[in-house]
Structures are given as C-alpha cells and as structure tokens.
Amino acid sequence: MNPGATDAPGTGRAPCHHGEILQGVFLDAAGRRCAGLVTLPMAGPGSSAAYVRRPGTPPEALTVVPADRTKAARAAALTVAECARRTGRPPCGGELRLTGGIPVGLGMGSSSSDVIAAVRAVADSYGLRLDPSTVAALAVRAELASDPLMLGSRPVLFAQREGRVLEVLGPALPPLVVVGCALGGGAPVDTLALPVADVADVDRSDVRAYERLRALLRRAVATGSAELLGAVATASARRGQEVLGHPEFDTLAALAHRSGAVGVQIAHSGAVAGVLFDQAAPGLRRRVRGCLRALSAHGIPATRTFTTGTTPAKEIPHHGPAHRGVDRPAGPDTPRRPARLPAL
Template sequence: MTVLAPIRRTSRSVTDCPNGVGHGVGIAHLGEILQGRFDDDGRLTHGTVTLPYPRKSSTARFRAHAEEALVVVPHWRSKARRAAGESLRSLGVTAGGVLEVSTTIPTGRGCGSSTADVVASIRAVADSFGTTLSAARTAQLAVRAEGASDAIMFGDRVVLFASRDGHVIEDLVLAVPRLEVLAVDLDVSGVDTLAVPSPVYGRLELSTFGALRGLLRRALIDRSATLLARVASVSAEINQRHLPNPLYDLMVDVQRRVGAIGVQVAHTGTVMSLLFDPTDPDTVLREAMAIRLLDAAGIHRHWHYQVGS
C-alpha cells in the first residue's frame, strides 16, 4: 500500500477563520466505468474510474470554535466527523467546531454517499479558514477518514484512482464524452464498501485491464461514447465473476434487445446502468423499450440522466 504523503501544517487558530462559516459540496457517482488492478510505477494497484452523478450531492456547513470538541450533526456521520478532524489537523488547527451534513444521495447503493459526505466536510472546514485544498490533498484526507474513497473530488475530470491508497494512478485530464444513462436500482439491502473483499484477478484479466486502460484513453481523446461504453461493459463482465450482481444477466439481455451501447455496474453497490449514445436518433425509443422490459421483469426503480461533455 502507498504511504500517504505527510501534510505540511502551519499553526492556525479560530481567529484565522475569516469566513466564519465554511461550506462544501461533494457529488455522487453511479459506480465504476472501469475497475481492476493496474500498473502503477511497476507494481499492481487496485484502481477505479467512476461515473459521475452530479444530480445528487452532500453538503456540509462548518463553524469553528475555540473549544477542541468536534460535533457533527447528525451524530452518526462518523466518517464526516473524522474528515473534519483530519482537515483541522492538516491546517494546523487545534480548535474544534460544529459540522452539519445533509445529503440527497441514497446510502449503501454504490453511489458514493460516504465519500460525498467526507469531501463536503473537508471542503467546508477548508472554506471556513479561507482556503481551498487541492483535489489530490482532499483525496489523501478522504482515505484517512474512511479507509477507501471514490474520486469524486476531481469533479468531471477522469482519473484512474487508487481508491484504498488515495492517489491518482493516471490523470486522463478530460471529462467523459456525452452519455445517456438509464440507471437501475436492485432495491435490496445496502452494501458496506469496506466489507467487500478486493478481487483476486487472473493473468488474462490483468492483461485485459491494461488493454481497457488504453481503450479508455482513446475513448476520451475521440470523445467516443461507444468506446467508453465498451470499456464499462468489459469491466463489468470481468468483475461479475468476482463480485456477482444478480441483475447482471437481465441487464445484458435488455442491452442487446434494445441496442444500448453498454452496461455499467456499481461493483460495491446495488445500482447498474444501461448506456446509450446521445447522438443516436433512436436513443429515446431505445430507452423507452428498455424501461418497458425492466418493468415487465419487476424492476421499477430506474431513472435517466445525461453526463459528460
């Protein structure tokens, strides 16, 4: 595991808190476009590329005070509390404060609810002291706070992210190309990401991940929804062997029947998506057909959104 870099601290106090109250936001995602193990300066590291879902988010509000106690509302958001504590220490602050967190993200579905809480909290603490932490530093603090993190702090910029180590394996710089997404929720009990074991991939699978990494670069450069969907589909197929999703076979069948360009999975959650090309004049019809097939199969929790640029 990568040792996280030390954070340079400068002494601060509550009197250095120019904004009084700080605010922060962390967006949701819908799972992974790509998940596997990748070459990372000569060693294999578990990495993910997430599919952003900016329609849902967590928001945080932080007010520092001279006492060292750190209070979070609601009290059970322990990861957000740890994130605020890590942020205060990184800023060299010995004071405490009150952190209020709210969210529109469903929990336990693989949509990054805890990471969104954590990122929003880190940003709120920094904002209260009139500063903004880089995405890379935010990622380090997030992993310290929750053990594993998604890459939502990078916004719409695509990165191959070492989710348990807190660093970027490869910064692909660009945003995902435009995609039409039809997301589906299994409507089963939630998933604890940290409780899910890391898959042990075979040699052929590891080789395929390297090829998918190259295909992902090409998809971003060419702005190709079709190539991006291919990456997501092959990644989903490989990870189905290790982290089986009971909806997978149904979604693949619906994809083929309606002509969707791919399938995408939240590998440590309960959501999956069908991917469509927004430039296809038949996309609206294809999505409508997919919804009818899903409803007929008893899958009624689905929603549509567009992502990318």
C-alpha cells in the same frame, strides 16, 4: 477567546457518482500494481456540509450531525489539524452538520461525498481552499479508500486506496444517455462485507486484461466513441459479478442489447447500475422508452435517466413516480435511510 465563542461557519459541497465504468488492478508509471477505478459522473444529489469552529475548546470536542457520519467526523478532525498547522492557529473543536440526498449502499459514493464536503467546509472555516491532492489524501486517511469526487467530472483512473491519479484519460467522456436502475431490488450492499483483494494476489493475466480495458477506454475518450466505452464498461461489469453476483445482471445485459444500448455499467461496491446509450444514436427516445419498459417488465427498478459527456450533465425526468423517494434529502438531525426504489 471564550470557549463558547464561535467563528463564522465554513461550507463545502461534493457530488456523487453513478458507480464505475472501469475498476480493477492497474500498473502505475513505475510499474507498481494499484487498485484503481474510473467513476461515472452524475449531476444531481450530493452532500453539503457546514462547519462552525469553537476557538478555545479542545480539538476532540468535535461533534457531527447526524451522529452516525463517523467517517466525515474523522475527516473533519484530520482537516482541523491540517488547517491549524497551515494557519498557525491552535486546533480547536467545532460542529459539523451534513445534509444531502444520496442513497446509501448503492455504490454512489455517499460516504466519499460526505467526507469531501466535510473537508471543504472545515478548510473554508479557516479561510483556506485545499488543493484536490490534499483533499484526496485526507479523504483516504478518513475512510481508507475514496472516490475521486474531489477532482470534478473529467475521467480519471484513480487509485482509490492511495488517493492519487494514475492517469487523466481526457477532458470528458463520450456523450451518453444513462438509464439508471438498481439491482437486487435496490437493497443496500454492505461494502464492508465485500472481500478486498490484495493487489499482489491478482493473477498476472487479470492485470493484463485490466490494462487492455484501460487502453480501450483511453481510446474511447480520445475518439468520443460511446460504443467503445460501452464495451469497456460491460466487460468491467461482468468481472465485477465475480464478487457481487447480481442475479439480474445477465437479464440487464440482454435487455440493454435488445434496446440498442452500447453497454451497461455497475457500481462495483453497490447495487446501482446503468444502461448506456450513445446520445447520437438514431431513434434514441424510442430506445430509451423501450429500455424503461423492459426494466419494468423484469422487475428491475428504474431510478433516473441522465446525460453525461461533453455537454453539462443533466437529469432527464421520468414521467410518473419513477424515482419518487430516491433522492429524498436527509434532514440534519436524521440518520440517512436506505433508498426506496419502486419499479416503474
């Protein structure tokens, strides 16, 4: 085939998340320590990818638009090699185009979403649909650690540096209403500057504490207890402050308590946070409105309010410009910009 010829494009998509419910160091089935996390799923923004193969061109002739998505480009190259091996076709170059509206630097999995969408688009261009474990392995090779966005919305404890599930906690989280906000004024967090602890150096008492939180979260999912989930998320968020040190965290936890929330959660590698409410709580609308007013009074920008749990996740729109500009889609030829998150 002529080097200039192209095949039909493949497409792929991946969601984002709203930070973590639990993150720490856990024991796998063999008793080995692993860094692990449980993310909070969120419907709405995500990454979409389109990949066009160019048979006859060298595999290194792979371009990505926007050009700054280097992790997605790495993922695409790795997936080309994997798909070529599976189909018996020679690897070739191509063009990857990414679009999406995930804010960068808030800990919502923007890079993982790009990477997984890219893997799925390349596989689709070869007529393949890769299983989640293969997608996870490719994602970890591309970005060293990956969020479990390839696994759907069921709650899992995921070893992000190894790309494997440590435990499936159950079919769905307890039903929650999440009032999202951004700490630090919504300024992006440089995740590469955050210290990465060696799991071998984590104190044994800390590992026991993480395992206790894991057991409590397992019980929360099994019993549908939003209150127990909130307690786990808050405890994990407090531990996260040892690294992140958000000055507003204590204020956020206090206003959540006053609003009748079950707890708070944060992104352990970003600025996004959430106030968690039990969907079955009496006077829920009043509680949520009170929380939004309190966030505004303390200068903490509210972003979006959404539900999660046994019913399909959906966004609850704010009245007024609460999250105007938060999910502005990035154009295919424009580098993704940090989100602007004005207060209510």
